[in-house]
Amino acid sequence: MKKRDEVIEALEALGAKILQDIEKGENPSLEVPIRSLSNVRYNPETRMLELGGEKAKRYFFNVAHVRKFVQTVEAAALSKELREVEKHLSLREAFYRMKRTLPGSNINLVDEQEESNLAIEDLELITNLSREKLHFNANKMGSVAGEVVIEDKGDVVDWSKLGSGGWSIPSNVENLVFKKVKAKFVLYMEKAAEWERLHEDRVWERLNCVIMCSQGQATRGVRRLLQRLHLEHGLPVYVLTDFDPWGFYIYSVLKFGSIGLAHISEQLAIPGAKFLGLTADDIEKYDLKKHFIKFEEADMRRLEQIARYEWFKDNKEWQRQFKLMKQMKAKVELAALSSKGITFISEHYLPEKILGHEFLD
Amino acid sequence: MIAKGAELAEKIREISVAEFFEKNRHLLGYENPTRSLLTVVKEAVENSADAAEEAGILPEIKVEIQQLEEDRFRVMVEDNGPGVPSSKVPAAFAKFLVGSKFHRLRQSRGIQGIGIHGAVLYSQLTTGKPTRVVSSLGAGDPVHEFDLMIDVTKNEPIVLSHKTLPNPEGWHGVKVELEVEGRYVDKIIQSVPEYLRQTAIVNPFANLYFKGPDGTSFSYKRRVEELPRQPKEIKPHPHGVELGLLRRMLSNTSARTLSGFLTTEFCRVGRTSALEICSLASLSPEQPPQKLNGEEILRLHKALQSVKLMGPPTDCLSPLGEQMLLEGLKREFKAEKYVSVTRPPTVYRGNPFQIECGIAYGGELREPVQILRFANRVPLLYHQGDCALTQAIREVDWRRYGIPQDGLPKAPMVILLHFVSVWVPFTTEGKQALASYPEIIKEAKLALQDACRELSQYISRKQKLREKQVRMGLFERYIPELAESLSKLTEKPKEEIMSRLERRLNEEKG
Numbered sequence: 001m002k003k004r005d006e007v008i009e010a011l012e013a014l015g016a017k018i019l020q021d022i023e024k025g026e027n028p029s030l031e032v033p034i035r036s037l038s039n040v041r042y043n044p045e046t047r048m049l050e051l052g053g054e055k056a057k058r059y060f061f062n063v064a065h066v067r068k069f070v071q072t073v074e075a076a077a078l079s080k081e082l083r084e085v086e087k088h089l090s091l092r093e094a095f096y097r098m099k100r101t102l103p104g105s106n107i108n109l110v111d112e113q114e115e116s117n118l119a120i121e122d123l124e125l126i127t128n129l130s131r132e133k134l135h136f137n138a139n140k141m142g143s144v145a146g147e148v149v150i151e152d153k154g155d156v157v158d159w160s161k162l163g164s165g166g167w168s169i170p171s172n173v174e175n176l177v178f179k180k181v182k183a184k185f186v187l188y189m190e191k192a193a194e195w196e197r198l199h200e201d202r203v204w205e206r207l208n209c210v211i212m213c214s215q216g217q218a219t220r221g222v223r224r225l226l227q228r229l230h231l232e233h234g235l236p237v238y239v240l241t242d243f244d245p246w247g248f249y250i251y252s253v254l255k256f257g258s259i260g261l262a263h264i265s266e267q268l269a270i271p272g273a274k275f276l277g278l279t280a281d282d283i284e285k286y287d288l289k290k291h292f293i294k295f296e297e298a299d300m301r302r303l304e305q306i307a308r309y310e311w312f313k314d315n316k317e318w319q320r321q322f323k324l325m326k327q328m329k330a331k332v333e334l335a336a337l338s339s340k341g342i343t344f345i346s347e348h349y350l351p352e353k354i355l356g357h358e359f360l361d
Numbered sequence: 362m363i364a365k366g367a368e369l370a371e372k373i374r375e376i377s378v379a380e381f382f383e384k385n386r387h388l389l390g391y392e393n394p395t396r397s398l399l400t401v402v403k404e405a406v407e408n409s410a411d412a413a414e415e416a417g418i419l420p421e422i423k424v425e426i427q428q429l430e431e432d433r434f435r436v437m438v439e440d441n442g443p444g445v446p447s448s449k450v451p452a453a454f455a456k457f458l459v460g461s462k463f464h465r466l467r468q469s470r471g472i473q474g475i476g477i478h479g480a481v482l483y484s485q486l487t488t489g490k491p492t493r494v495v496s497s498l499g500a501g502d503p504v505h506e507f508d509l510m511i512d513v514t515k516n517e518p519i520v521l522s523h524k525t526l527p528n529p530e531g532w533h534g535v536k537v538e539l540e541v542e543g544r545y546v547d548k549i550i551q552s553v554p555e556y557l558r559q560t561a562i563v564n565p566f567a568n569l570y571f572k573g574p575d576g577t578s579f580s581y582k583r584r585v586e587e588l589p590r591q592p593k594e595i596k597p598h599p600h601g602v603e604l605g606l607l608r609r610m611l612s613n614t615s616a617r618t619l620s621g622f623l624t625t626e627f628c629r630v631g632r633t634s635a636l637e638i639c640s641l642a643s644l645s646p647e648q649p650p651q652k653l654n655g656e657e658i659l660r661l662h663k664a665l666q667s668v669k670l671m672g673p674p675t676d677c678l679s680p681l682g683e684q685m686l687l688e689g690l691k692r693e694f695k696a697e698k699y700v701s702v703t704r705p706p707t708v709y710r711g712n713p714f715q716i717e718c719g720i721a722y723g724g725e726l727r728e729p730v731q732i733l734r735f736a737n738r739v740p741l742l743y744h745q746g747d748c749a750l751t752q753a754i755r756e757v758d759w760r761r762y763g764i765p766q767d768g769l770p771k772a773p774m775v776i777l778l779h780f781v782s783v784w785v786p787f788t789t790e791g792k793q794a795l796a797s798y799p800e801i802i803k804e805a806k807l808a809l810q811d812a813c814r815e816l817s818q819y820i821s822r823k824q825k826l827r828e829k830q831v832r833m834g835l836f837e838r839y840i841p842e843l844a845e846s847l848s849k850l851t852e853k854p855k856e857e858i859m860s861r862l863e864r865r866l867n868e869e870k871g
Contacts (some may be wrong), residue, residue, distance in 0.1 A: 015850025022861045025868075028843075060843060060862075061869055063832050070839050070846070077849035102838040109842060 010127040011080045028060040033125045040262040042310040047271035049257040071119035074098050082135035090137050091117055125263050132172040142169035142222040145199050146210030147182035171221040181233045186210040189240040190250050201346035223268045230270050237270050243278035244331040245302040251275050256311050274359035280324035292330035317360055382482050390791045391483050398543030401436050401480040402553050405537050407470035408477045409440030416443035420567040428574035434543050439536035444498040447505040454494050455509040455518030466783040468592035470739045485510055487542035491521050499533030545574050551742045559740035565689040584688040590679045596628040598673035599665035601711020607662050611650050620646035629670045638664045675706035675713040680781045686719040696721035698819045702811040709800035714782035718808035726773040733777040736785045743793035750778040753805030762817035836866050
C-alpha cells in the first residue's frame, strides 16, 4: 500500500488548508480554477486549449457556495479512501457513495450525478490530478484492434487476437504497459459501426495500423490511450469522421482539447492528430451528393461557431471546407461509401487517402 | 346622487308609497330574501348607531333573529340611544319622512330617507304584521310600546296600539321588532353575521351582541371608550349642488331674494359671490327665488358650477382616526402587523370627504386578500368589483412594496378602506358601491400607498430575518458533513472540527 504519494499528499494538503482556516476562525475557503470559456485560451505554441490563471474562491459560510464546498471536500475524502484501499469507483458509484441526507433535513448532499461529477472535476482542478489518478473512473466505451501487445494488471493482451469484439478499452489506461508495438499508425473513428466494418475487413492487418473507436465524443480513456500511442511510440493518429459539423468537432476535441477539460489538455490532447474523414473534395470525387442529409438550423449554427474557433480561424484548408459545407447546406455520412461497394471504404477510400496523404491538419 | 334622492322623494309623493316600494325594491336592498333580511337588520342597526352617537352615547346594540317559519323571521334590534319622544314615534317609524335628510349635509350612516321606514313597509308587505317599537327617554319617562303600520295610500302612520309600561330602571333607547319574509345565511360575505362583524371593525367604540336563528351568538366588546368627534352639519357648496336639489331648495326656501337665498342656503357664498352668480346667470339678485322658471334654474345651476369659490369647510368630517382603525382591526383579526392611515380631508364636486385605510397582515390571516369597504362606518357588502375603492386597490402597484399582485394584491392580509363624507356617492340606492370619481380613487390610492410604505418596511425586515434564519439553518446542516469529510482527510477528531465551526457560526449569527 502506498502511504506517501502525490495523490494522498495533494488531498491532505487540501484538508489541512481548510482546517487551518477553521482554527484561525476564518471563513473556510477553497480556490478553484475557473473552468469556463472566459478562462480558457488557445495556445498557438503548444496547439492546445489551456486553462488560464483565473481562480474562484469558494467559501463555506456563503449560501451560494456552501453546498459545492462540502461536496468538493467530500469528494476529496472519498478519493483518499479509495486511494488507501486501492479501489476505483465509477462516477455513478461515487454519486451513490456521496449521496446522503443531511441529518434533520430533507437536503441531500448530492441530488444528481451531475453534482458529484462536478465536485470531482473541481477536485481535479484543485489538486491538478486527473480523476483517473484520483480513483474515479468514467464509463468505458471503446474498442481497439491491431498489432500491439500490452500488459494490463498482469495480463498480457495481444490486440490482434481478440476475435470480432477487439479489446475493450478501460476507463483508466494509466497503468497499462506497451510490450510490443508493430503497427505504424492509428485510425480513430467516431462510430463503432465504422470500426466493425474495418475490423471485419481486417484493415489493421492490411494497412498495419491500430483501429480504435469510441462512440460519439471520445471518452477520456480512449483519448489518453491514443495520446500515449502517439507520444510514447510516435504513431500518427488519423481521425475518421462524417462530413458534419459535429464530426469536425470530435476531431477538434481530440486534437486541441476541450473547454471543459482544458485543465488536463496536456494529458489528453493530440496536436499532431490529422483528419482523414470525409471532405467536400471526397464528396465530389466519390459522387456522394446524392446522399446529402440536409442541414437543420442547429447544424448551420454549429458550423459557424466552429469556423470561428481560434484554432481554425487562420487555417485556410479548414476554412475552405467550412465554406464548401456552408454552400452545400448538407452533411454526408461515412456509411454512405457503402453505396460504392461493401468493402469500398477499406479497399479504396482509406488506402487511397492514406497513400495520397490526403489529410487535413 | 343628491338629484337621484330628490327625484326619488318627488316620486314618492306622486305615487303611493306601496307602489313605489314594489317598483323599486331591487334598488332599495330588498331584491331577494337573503338580502332583504340583511337590509332590515342593517337599517335598524344604522338607525340605532346614528341615534346613540348623535346623543353622545357609546352605542350598545343587540340584534336577535328568530326563525318563525321556513321563510319568516322576527328581527329585533335594541339600542341604548336617547330614545324617541312618544309623540314622535309613529311618524319616526311609520311615515316616509320624505327628504328629511336630503337637505342636511352631515356625515351619518343613513342618508337616503328610506331607511327604517322601508324595513317597516317591507315587513308589512310580506307578512301583513305591524312593527313593534318600544322606546323610552330614560328615567322619568315610561316605556312606550307601539304597534305600527303604514297607511300606504296616504303615507301616514297607523297606530294599532300604544301601551305605556313602567320603567323602574330608567332604561332609555329604542327596540324595534319586525316580522319579515327572508332567508338566513351565514359564512358568506352578504350575511347578517358578516355585516355585524365588519360593523364591529369600524365601530370599536360600540358593544354589539348577536343571537342568530341557528343558535349562534357572539358579541363584540368595545375597545375604545370614546366616541369619534361629532360630525358637523354643513350647507351645500355651490360646486356640488345637483339640479334636482337646487329645485327643491329654491321652492322650500324662506329667503325673499335670490341673493338672500344664495348667501343663506349655501356655504362659502357671501354677498359678492352671490351678486357674481346672479350676473353670470343673468338674473336679478332681487327677484324671489321661488318664482324662477325652468330655463332660469338651469342658468342659475350653470352659474353655481362655474363661479370661483373657496372649497367647502372640511372640519365637518369625523374619521375614525388611525388609532381607532388599529383597534378595530385588532379586535377582529389575529395578524402580525397592523397599519392605518387617515388622509387629510379633501373635496370632490363641492363635497368634503376623507379616506382612511387600514391593513392587517400575516399572522393567522390567509390568502386571498380580504377587502373591507366602508362608507361612514357602514360596511359595503355587495358589488365589490364595481366600487371606486376596489378600483383604487387594483390601481396601486403592490409589487413596488414587495407584495405580489394579480389585479388584486396576493398576500395573507385584510385591506380596509373607509370613505367618510357628508354625502356618499353610491352607484345605486342599495348603497353598496361608490361611484368612481377620480378624486376619490386618487385619495384612496394615496392612503393605500402610505399604508404600504409602512407595511413594506415590515415585510422586508421580516424577509431579511427569515432569509438569515434559513442561511444559518443551512450552515448548521452542513457543518457535520464538512466535519466528517475533513476528519477523514486530516485525521483530526470530528467533534473538535464541529465545535470550532459552530463557534464560527454563532459569530455569523451575531
